[in-house]
Amino acid sequence: MEEAAVCAACRYDGHDVCVENCQWRGLFPLSQIEKFRRMVRIYGKATLSREYRETPPLGRAHRFETMHRDALVQEVYRHRGGIAGRLQELENVIQQKDQQIAHLQGTINIQNLE
Numbered sequence: 001m002e003e004a005a006v007c008a009a010c011r012y013d014g015h016d017v018c019v020e021n022c023q024w025r026g027l028f029p030l031s032q033i034e035k036f037r038r039m040v041r042i043y044g045k046a047t048l049s050r051e052y053r054e055t056p057p058l059g060r061a062h063r064f065e066t067m068h069r070d071a072l073v074q075e076v077y078r079h080r081g082g083i084a085g086r087l088q089e090l091e092n093v094i095q096q097k098d099q100q101i102a103h104l105q106g107t108i109n110i111q112n113l114e
């Protein structure tokens with residue numbers, strides 16, 4: 001199969017062929033455009049470019065794979081109301097436990113009086 005003339009990143013930017021010296025070509029082939037879209041959604045393009053610059057060439061594939069896995073996890077959390085929603089749920093659980101403890105302490109105090 002012939003390699004597409006454009007990678008996922010350049011297609012994302014609306015190009016039909018890769019820009020000159022495209023850095024993304026080896027990392028995001030056109031078949032991975034959904035993956036690239038997700039990573040832009042979660043991290044933003046500036047962060048992706050910075051990671052590219054700051055990661056040694058041999059570590060890039062692994063680095064972006066790890067970031068993509070984190071992006072998938074973050075998407076799941078966002079889908080369920082985000083981190084804030086999750087924290088609120090935990091807060092509610094803590095409040096319920098506090099009430100149970102207060103109730104039990106009240107029961108213990110009454111028993112001690114009898």
Ligand SMILES: [Zn+2]
Nearest residue numbers: 007010018022
């Ligand atoms: Zn490209």
